[in-house]
Amino acid sequence: MSSMTSAPTEASVHRPHDERRLPWYHLIFTGLTGLLVAIAGLAIVDALSIASAIVVGFLLHLLFGWVYSLVREGPRWAMDRLVTLLVIGAFAVAMFPLLSLLWEVIRRGLTRVLAAKPSVLSFWTSDMSGIIGGADAGGVLHATVGTLLITLWASIISIPIGLFTAIFLVEYADQGWKKTLGTGVTFLVDVMTGIPSIVAGLFGLAVFITLMPDASVRMGIMGAVALSLLMIPTVVRNSEEMLRLVPMDLREASYALGVPKWLTIVKVVLRTAIAGLTTGITLAIARVIGETAPLLLTVGMVTSMNWNMFDGRMATLPTFINQQYRAGSANCMSDSVTNPITHEVYACSISTNIDRAWAAAFTLIVIVMVLNIVARLISHYFSPKLSR
Amino acid sequence: MAAPQPINVEDLDIFYGDFLAVEGVNVQIRPRSVTALIGPSGCGKSTFLRTLNRMHEVIPGAYAKGKVEINGEDIYDSKVDPVNVRRRVGMVFQKANPFPTMSIRDNVLAGVKLNNRRMSRSAGDELMEKALRGANLWNEVKDRLDKPGMGLSGGQQQRLCIARTIAVQPEVVLMDEPCSALDPISTLAIEDLIHELKQEYTIVIVTHNMQQASRVSDRTGFFNIAGTGKPGHLIEIDDTDTIFTNPTNKQTEDYISGRFG
Numbered sequence A: 001m002s003s004m005t006s007a008p009t010e011a012s013v014h015r016p017h018d019e020r021r022l023p024w025y026h027l028i029f030t031g032l033t034g035l036l037v038a039i040a041g042l043a044i045v046d047a048l049s050i051a052s053a054i055v056v057g058f059l060l061h062l063l064f065g066w067v068y069s070l071v072r073e074g075p076r077w078a079m080d081r082l083v084t085l086l087v088i089g090a091f092a093v094a095m096f097p098l099l100s101l102l103w104e105v106i107r108r109g110l111t112r113v114l115a116a117k118p119s120v121l122s123f124w125t126s127d128m129s130g131i132i133g134g135a136d137a138g139g140v141l142h143a144t145v146g147t148l149l150i151t152l153w154a155s156i157i158s159i160p161i162g163l164f165t166a167i168f169l170v171e172y173a174d175q176g177w178k179k180t181l182g183t184g185v186t187f188l189v190d191v192m193t194g195i196p197s198i199v200a201g202l203f204g205l206a207v208f209i210t211l212m213p214d215a216s217v218r219m220g221i222m223g224a225v226a227l228s229l230l231m232i233p234t235v236v237r238n239s240e241e242m243l244r245l246v247p248m249d250l251r252e253a254s255y256a257l258g259v260p261k262w263l264t265i266v267k268v269v270l271r272t273a274i275a276g277l278t279t280g281i282t283l284a285i286a287r288v289i290g291e292t293a294p295l296l297l298t299v300g301m302v303t304s305m306n307w308n309m310f311d312g313r314m315a316t317l318p319t320f321i322n323q324q325y326r327a328g329s330a331n332c333m334s335d336s337v338t339n340p341i342t343h344e345v346y347a348c349s350i351s352t353n354i355d356r357a358w359a360a361a362f363t364l365i366v367i368v369m370v371l372n373i374v375a376r377l378i379s380h381y382f383s384p385k386l387s388r
Numbered sequence B: 001m002a003a004p005q006p007i008n009v010e011d012l013d014i015f016y017g018d019f020l021a022v023e024g025v026n027v028q029i030r031p032r033s034v035t036a037l038i039g040p041s042g043c044g045k046s047t048f049l050r051t052l053n054r055m056h057e058v059i060p061g062a063y064a065k066g067k068v069e070i071n072g073e074d075i076y077d078s079k080v081d082p083v084n085v086r087r088r089v090g091m092v093f094q095k096a097n098p099f100p101t102m103s104i105r106d107n108v109l110a111g112v113k114l115n116n117r118r119m120s121r122s123a124g125d126e127l128m129e130k131a132l133r134g135a136n137l138w139n140e141v142k143d144r145l146d147k148p149g150m151g152l153s154g155g156q157q158q159r160l161c162i163a164r165t166i167a168v169q170p171e172v173v174l175m176d177e178p179c180s181a182l183d184p185i186s187t188l189a190i191e192d193l194i195h196e197l198k199q200e201y202t203i204v205i206v207t208h209n210m211q212q213a214s215r216v217s218d219r220t221g222f223f224n225i226a227g228t229g230k231p232g233h234l235i236e237i238d239d240t241d242t243i244f245t246n247p248t249n250k251q252t253e254d255y256i257s258g259r260f261g
Helices: A010-014 A026-044 A050-072 A075-115 A141-172 A176-193 A197-211 A220-244 A248-256 A261-289 A293-298 A317-327 A352-382 B045-051 B082-088 B104-108 B121-134 B154-167 B184-197 B210-216 B240-245 B250-256
Strands: A336-338 A345-347 B007-016 B019-029 B034-038 B062-070 B089-092 B172-176 B202-206 B219-225 B232-239
Touching: A026 A050, A050 A075, A075 A352, A141 A176, A141 A220, A141 A261, A141 A317, A141 A352, A176 A220, A197 A220, A197 A293, A220 A261, A220 A293, A248 A261, A248 B082, A248 B089, A248 B154, A261 A352, A293 A317, A317 A352, B007 B045, B019 B045, B019 B219, B034 B045, B034 B210, B045 B172, B045 B202, B045 B219, B045 B232, B082 B089, B089 B154, B104 B121, B104 B154, B121 B154, B154 B172, B154 B184, B184 B202, B184 B210, B210 B240, B219 B240, B219 B250, B232 B240, B232 B250, B240 B250
Parallel strands: B019 B232, B034 B202, B034 B219, B089 B172, B172 B202
Antiparallel strands: A336 A345, B007 B019, B007 B062, B219 B232
């Protein structure tokens, strides 16, 4: 240890520096010591639980590991051990909520999906028409279609506007009045990023009530407009950053070949940035696909399928989750529930509403994941290739 | 093709916004020859080079006053589209910049493809082979034309960029320190190429390397700047031999003999 702290002598310089490095399994020793001391200490103060043991054990492991390494390996490696453990700890803290959330949603979601009759797919192929009380049936076909349609229309509105705004900001707003306009647009986009989603919903509602003077108007397209208000700033911001990453060299190379500016933008700038643009747009879609408040205001909720974006209320997954969860436990007075429309008879299940909420949440996560995978594939196949 | 005419530059002032970067350039650049521009950093030689195909306008706020005649036509005339100027005056940059999304083949044909011009596969192959042979790159890449252009070595990438430039069949090729990022062997390859290219093209090359200027050019121009914030001037231009052995101007002599810069 002293040879490490003092100025390097001939000997310390030439000594193989990993000679004193201890094998990794010494970590198990310090880790177990930390955990055991934590359990013992917590038991004494009567605060023992799995969570507290892990947290205190990890902190003690930091301390023990550092002291142990300081004594056996020297201060430089001790610091290395300490920081390595801190980084791993931070990673675990970041991953834990994500993994436990996924686990909870899959576990609880699958309960309803697997219980659906007649087949496992029934939850996704049936809607909620005539499903009342604690009926052990029903599904999210109508809400899934509603979510997909509304998000699709929101994307159709937002992606061109957002992308063109980003192109203006990066490629055209460089001097004079365009620069002033660009600064203004950037400011407004920043402000828009902070709009609470409920305000976007109210705006969408107000626009359509003004356009067609009828306070009770509810349409899918109203939700799409409200969502696009939330989506546009994200698309602008993400695309702008991606377009700025395209090196000026490539634009100049294109100009020097006598290619006009608009073709340079289309065929060089957008083409080079397409991987990043896809990711940015996917993130924007993922941001709005789970929005509840604006859809509750503008689109409302129904129990059956509505394919028409321009007429009547639509069901969406987030509002469906909200509605089912608020319905809470069913009140099973008798063992069976009859569908008033089809006169089918279902068993009564107390937990059916809550199970449906979780299964809908699971469906929503699956949709977002599929979207992400598609975006990944697109960026994989279109990203610049550097390999030989 | 008609007999090539010199490039005439008259009273050219170049600005970045309010800042006068280069002042009062008067020069005649001979066709089918190599003209080298030398001078200390920041003296405006690259800026001047970029005004010869209106590339400096890409920088916000940059503009030029004066006259640049190529083939008897003033490229700064209000009726002239800079896009057409750049089709006639190609440019090779300091850093090799092949398009990262394109194969070697597409990079060479970028001038055609990016302009949405239709070209048959065979005509495209012919043009590509001619350009790659012209850039002394054909033998090295003929077996991997569909591989990405970014996979080539630095020197090969620079020759790919030269091939891309000559594939649009310009009259003039501008080179902005094309060898500054390359090793001596790649530099030699490019210098040999410049010798061959001057049979067909008028070449203007900016270089920091005075040996390179003396090796490749027929005429050499010396730019200098009086101090920071002052405009650059073309001090003198003459046959390369004269500039390096017997310059007229004291500043040129000081610079080439290494007394400053």
